[in-house]
Structures are given as structure tokens and as C-alpha cells.
Amino acid sequence: MTDDSDPADDEQTPSERADAPAVTADANAASSELRPDGGAAGADDVALDPWGSSTVSDYRKLFDQFGIERFEDVLDEVPNPHYLMRRGVIFGHREYREIASAMRDDEPFAALSGFMPTGDPHIGHKLVFDEIIWHQQRGGEAYALIADLEAHSARGLSWDEIDEHARNYVLSLLALGFDPEAGELYRQSDNREVQDLAFELGAEANFSELQAIYDFDGETDVSHMQSVVTQMADILYPQLDEPKPTVIPVGPDQDPHIRLSRDLAQRMRYFGVTEAYASFEADAAERELIGEAYETLSERHPDETVRCGDAAEYLEGEREPGATDVAATTLDSTITMLREAGKEPLRPRVRILDRRATDEAFEALIEAIDGEKRVYDNHVDTFDLSREAAEQLARNVELDHGGYGFRLPSSIYHRFMTGLTGGKMSSSIPASHISLLDDPEEGYDKVRSATTGGRETAELQRELGGKADECPVYELYAYLLAGDDDEFAKEVYDECVGGERLCGGCKEQAAELMQEFLEDHQEKRAEWADKLDELDIDLDSDRKR
Ligand code: TRP
Numbered sequence: 001m002t003d004d005s006d007p008a009d010d011e012q013t014p015s016e017r018a019d020a021p022a023v024t025a026d027a028n029a030a031s032s033e034l035r036p037d038g039g040a041a042g043a044d045d046v047a048l049d050p051w052g053s054s055t056v057s058d059y060r061k062l063f064d065q066f067g068i069e070r071f072e073d074v075l076d077e078v079p080n081p082h083y084l085m086r087r088g089v090i091f092g093h094r095e096y097r098e099i100a101s102a103m104r105d106d107e108p109f110a111a112l113s114g115f116m117p118t119g120d121p122h123i124g125h126k127l128v129f130d131e132i133i134w135h136q137q138r139g140g141e142a143y144a145l146i147a148d149l150e151a152h153s154a155r156g157l158s159w160d161e162i163d164e165h166a167r168n169y170v171l172s173l174l175a176l177g178f179d180p181e182a183g184e185l186y187r188q189s190d191n192r193e194v195q196d197l198a199f200e201l202g203a204e205a206n207f208s209e210l211q212a213i214y215d216f217d218g219e220t221d222v223s224h225m226q227s228v229v230t231q232m233a234d235i236l237y238p239q240l241d242e243p244k245p246t247v248i249p250v251g252p253d254q255d256p257h258i259r260l261s262r263d264l265a266q267r268m269r270y271f272g273v274t275e276a277y278a279s280f281e282a283d284a285a286e287r288e289l290i291g292e293a294y295e296t297l298s299e300r301h302p303d304e305t306v307r308c309g310d311a312a313e314y315l316e317g318e319r320e321p322g323a324t325d326v327a328a329t330t331l332d333s334t335i336t337m338l339r340e341a342g343k344e345p346l347r348p349r350v351r352i353l354d355r356r357a358t359d360e361a362f363e364a365l366i367e368a369i370d371g372e373k374r375v376y377d378n379h380v381d382t383f384d385l386s387r388e389a390a391e392q393l394a395r396n397v398e399l400d401h402g403g404y405g406f407r408l409p410s411s412i413y414h415r416f417m418t419g420l421t422g423g424k425m426s427s428s429i430p431a432s433h434i435s436l437l438d439d440p441e442e443g444y445d446k447v448r449s450a451t452t453g454g455r456e457t458a459e460l461q462r463e464l465g466g467k468a469d470e471c472p473v474y475e476l477y478a479y480l481l482a483g484d485d486d487e488f489a490k491e492v493y494d495e496c497v498g499g500e501r502l503c504g505g506c507k508e509q510a511a512e513l514m515q516e517f518l519e520d521h522q523e524k525r526a527e528w529a530d531k532l533d534e535l536d537i538d539l540d541s542d543r544k545r
């Protein structure tokens with residue numbers, strides 16, 4: 001181990017990323033910022049492409065454009081959150097509330113993620129390993145899969161390469177604490193149930209849709225498309241025994257997959273549940289207007305029946321002369337609907353729609369509804385059930401009649417780590433990342449040579465403080481080296497921005513911690529390597545080439 005990869009302790013390695021906008025640059029970006037004891041920066045722009053090079057400079061766009069929710073909004077609901085959650089490394093989610101509440105109430109839940117075996121597992125993958133393991137330790141069913149079909153079809157890897165990489169992913173996952181007895185490890189190519197489910201899901205998605213989501217075109221391999229439905233099946237696989245909240249920890253590049261899986265889970269359902277006020281179908285925006293009219297009118301005349309015609313008249317009064325925007329169009333269509341329904345009374349109800357139920361299942365549903373109900377061709381309106389009760393009932397009938405009854409999968413998103421050389425951490429640039437297989441000394445050296453958020457000179461650093469928020473070395477502390485020790489992470493941060501910490505010493509400390517981590521990790525890998533045969537995962541494909 002030498003020091004010659006780094007300038008003397010007093011010299012600073014300037015950030016090479018002065019031109020890359022920092023995630024934290026905007027004071028209004030409160031929710032997309034890392035907490036003071038977590039820091040990160042990214043590259044150019046938002047591009048969510050599962051097979052391209054995804055970069056995210058501005059995590060806010062993920063919230064605004066894609067509807068990912070801010071993790072900090074659910075943080076309080078999570079019992080003893082993981083440090084990656086506390087530090088804002090896990091920054092976003094979809095419906096994680098479901099998981100948090102299952103954890104609190106000791107209800108069943110699952111966590112699943114998958115790994116494309118295209119190279120060595122590195123410290124970016126460790127985030128996901130840790131997330132799966134943490135949920136397992138919190139009582140969740142845990143699943144980790146090797147996405148070998150995807151690696152073969154989308155990345156063109158040979159089966160020999162895939163086998164070797166798969167083995168390495170599995171060993172690191174085990175070394176980090178995954179319990180293979182309690183959880184399930186599988187490869188896509190070996191899981192018949194996943195493939196059967198993929199086939200069924202494929203019947204609900206068509207080419208135009210994949211084209212729109214993934215930019216597929218006439219040249220796209222059929223196998224590549226098959227790997228997409230396989231991933232959809234992976235995501236829903238934990239629910240094959242029974243529906244349960246399932247969280248999929250991933251990077252934001254996988255969000256297109258998450259959205260599609262949520263759509264497909266929905267499309268597989270026999271019934272849909274919505275709220276309504278009258279016999280006709282209204283969309284969400286129209287329903288809101290009708291609801292508003294209903295509330296106002298029934299408050300004004302508590303003893304009278306509010307009829308559709310009355311609501312139409314009330315909404316007429318809301319019209320803004322000359323307006324032609326979306327709101328105005330919705331208002332028009334709502335008024336027309338209500339007019340046509342005329343004397344029909346408005347009454348809040350919970351509607352259960354028949355989507356793909358058999359006649360028998362629909363009959364059974366109608367039968368099972370307690371209290372007042374009104375049956376139509378393709379839906380039934382219930383007047384004494386809450387929405388939750390209706391959803392529960394619909395799911396039970398579906399399960400009794402051989403349906404899946406899927407819940408929509410939840411997800412959590414972690415930040416991409418910045419590469420040690422600045423820019424993106426990439427498997428194809430060895431110096432940019434630390435592989436979990438790197439020789440511990442090599443790991444030490446890579447950290448010592450990393451780009452920092454330091455100032456040009458030690459003097460300036462003492463005066464102005466370092467830019468921990470833009471420092472890949474600080475990220476190493478926050479994402480990995482400080483582990484569960486928030487105080488330590490905060491100390492590094494505070495000392496850095498306060499000008500007490502200089503980059504040479506800071507990197508030395510990080511490099512030593514990295515070396516220790518790798519030594520320990522690799523020891524554990526070696527122990528597992530001897531026991532790998534006992535596991536129920538085949539690491540030798542016997543496929544023809
Ligand atoms: N597509 C993922 C990747 O590129 C791998 C993957 C396959 C996956 N199936 C999954 C991820 C299910 C999460 C859940 O890394």
C-alpha cells in the first residue's frame with residue numbers, strides 16, 4: 001500500500017465535476033436533497049432506460065415527471081429505518097406505506113430484487129443486497145434472483161460468463177447476510193413458475209405498449225421482449241402463494257419496469273373497485289365534480305333527495321364564460337351526463353366492476369355483498385360497504401375462483417453512486433467503482449486516488465470547507481463505510497464542510513475502512529463458497545451455445 005496515488009496530505013484533489021450540477025444546488029430542492037449525513041451528486045439529465053446508461057442529475061424530476069413519491073414522506077412510518085433510508089440514499093418510493101404498515105403490524109410482506117449477471121458485483125449492488133437483507137431481517141419473505149435470461153437476451157452474454165457472474169452475485173449476497181434457508185434465491189432460467197406466470201402476463205401486454213415504454217422497434221429480439229415479461233413475473237412471483245405487499249428495491253432506471261408491473265398486476269385482477277354517485281360511469285375528474293355538487297347540495301337541503309339534474313344545474317353556475325381548457329371540458333361532459341340522468345338520485349356508492357371475472361365469479365361476488373346493492377351488466381353498486389371492505393371482498397372472491405388477486409407491487413429507489421473518478425459509477429470503468437471482488441489493497445488504492453469535493457489548496461479548504469455534498473469519498477462514508485453509525489457519518493460531514501478535515505487524511509481513513517470491509521467480505525465469501533453446493537441454486541447451465 002502506498003501513498004503515491006495521492007498528493008501529499010496537504011494538497012487537495014479538485015473536483016473534476018465542476019460542470020455537473022449538484023443535486024443539492026437548489027435550496028428549494030429540499031426533498032430531493034440528501035440529509036446532511038448523506039451526500040451525492042449526479043451527471044447530466046434524467047433518462048430512465050433500463051438498458052441504457054441512466055443518469056439522474058435532478059431527483060426532483062423523478063417526482064414530478066414520473067410520479068415517484070418522496071421517501072421522506074413515509075420515513076416516519078417505518079420502524080427503525082435503515083441507514084440508507086435515514087440518510088436519504090433511498091430517496092423515493094411507490095406505495096412503500098403498505099410495507100411499513102405490514103412491518104408494524106407483523107403482517108406478511110415480501111422483498112424481491114434481481115441482478116443481471118453482466119460483470120462483477122460492486123458496491124452499488126451492495127445497496128440492493130443490503131436492502132433485501134434488511135427486509136428479510138424485519139420479517140419479510142426475501143427473494144433474490146439472477147436475471148440470466150435478461151443478461152443473455154438484452155446484453156448478449158454467453159452462458160459461461162453468466163454462470164461465473166451469477167456465482168459471484170450469490171456469494172456476495174450470502175456474505176452480506178442473506179439467509180438462504182428463510183429466503184429464496186433463483187435464476188430466471190430455472191424457475192418454471194416464473195416462466196408460466198410470464199406467459200400469462202404476456203397475454204395482457206402487447207408490442208405497442210412495450211414499444212412506448214422501452215423504445216422497442218422492429219429490430220428488437222423476441223427474447224428481449226420475453227425478458228421483460230419475465231421480469232414482470234419476477235416482481236409478482238412472491239404473490240403466487242397469496243397476495244401480499246411486496247417491495248422491489250431498485251435504482252430509478254428500473255422504474256419503467258415497476259410501472260408496467262403495477263399495470264399488469266391490475267389488469268390481471270377480476271374486479272376493479274371505484275367510487276361513484278350514480279349509475280353511469282364517470283372518470284376521476286368528473287367524479288370529483290359530481291362529489292362536490294353532491295356535498296354542497298345535500299348540505300344546503302339536508303332533507304331532500306339530490307338528483308342528477310340538480311347537480312347539473314349547480315355545476316352550470318360554476319362555468320366560467322369563454323373557458324375552453326381541460327377543466328372546462330370536464331365540466332361540460334359532467335353536466336351533460338348529469339342532465340341525461342335527470343331525475344336519478346345521487347347517492348355515494350362503492351362500485352365493483354367486472355374486468356375479467358368468469359360469470360360464476362361475478363355471480364359469487366354479487367351473492368357475497370351484504371346490504372343494499374344494485375346489479376348491472378358489468379358492475380355492481382354497493383351502498384353499505386366501505387371501499388376497503390369492497391376491495392377485500394373482491395379479492396377473496398377472485399382467490400376463491402382461481403384468480404391471482406395481486407396487490408400492486410411497491411418499490412423503493414436508491415441514488416446512483418457517483419463514480420470514484422467523478423461522473424457515473426460504471427462497471428465498464430474499473431477505477432470508477434469498487435468491485436466486491438477487488439483485492440482489498442486495490443480497493444484501498446482506488447479510494448486513495450478518488451476525486452474529492454476538496455478545494456484547490458489546504459489553505460482554501462480550511463477557510464471554505466470541503467464540498468462534502470459533491471464528494472464521492474463522502475458518499476463512500478454515507479453509503480457504506482459509516483454503516484449504521486450516523487454520528488460518524490455526520491462527524492465526517494461536519495468536519496469536512498467546517499474545514500477541519502483535509503482530503504488526504506479523509507481518504508486515508510476511508511481507504512483503510514474500505515480495505516477492512518473488503519477483507520471481511522471476502523473472508524465470508526470464501527466460507528460460503530464451500531457451502532454453495534448445499535444450496536438449491538444451479539450455477540452450471542447446461543444450455544447449448
Ligand atoms: N432488470 C434488472 C437489472 O437490469 C434485473 C431484474 C430482473 C430485476 N428481474 C427483476 C430487478 C425483478 C428487480 C426485480 O438489473
Ligand code: SF4
Pocket residue numbers: 452453454466467468471472473474492496497501502503504506507
Ligand atoms: Fe475531502 Fe473528505 Fe471532504 Fe471529501 S469528504 S471533500 S475527501 S475532506
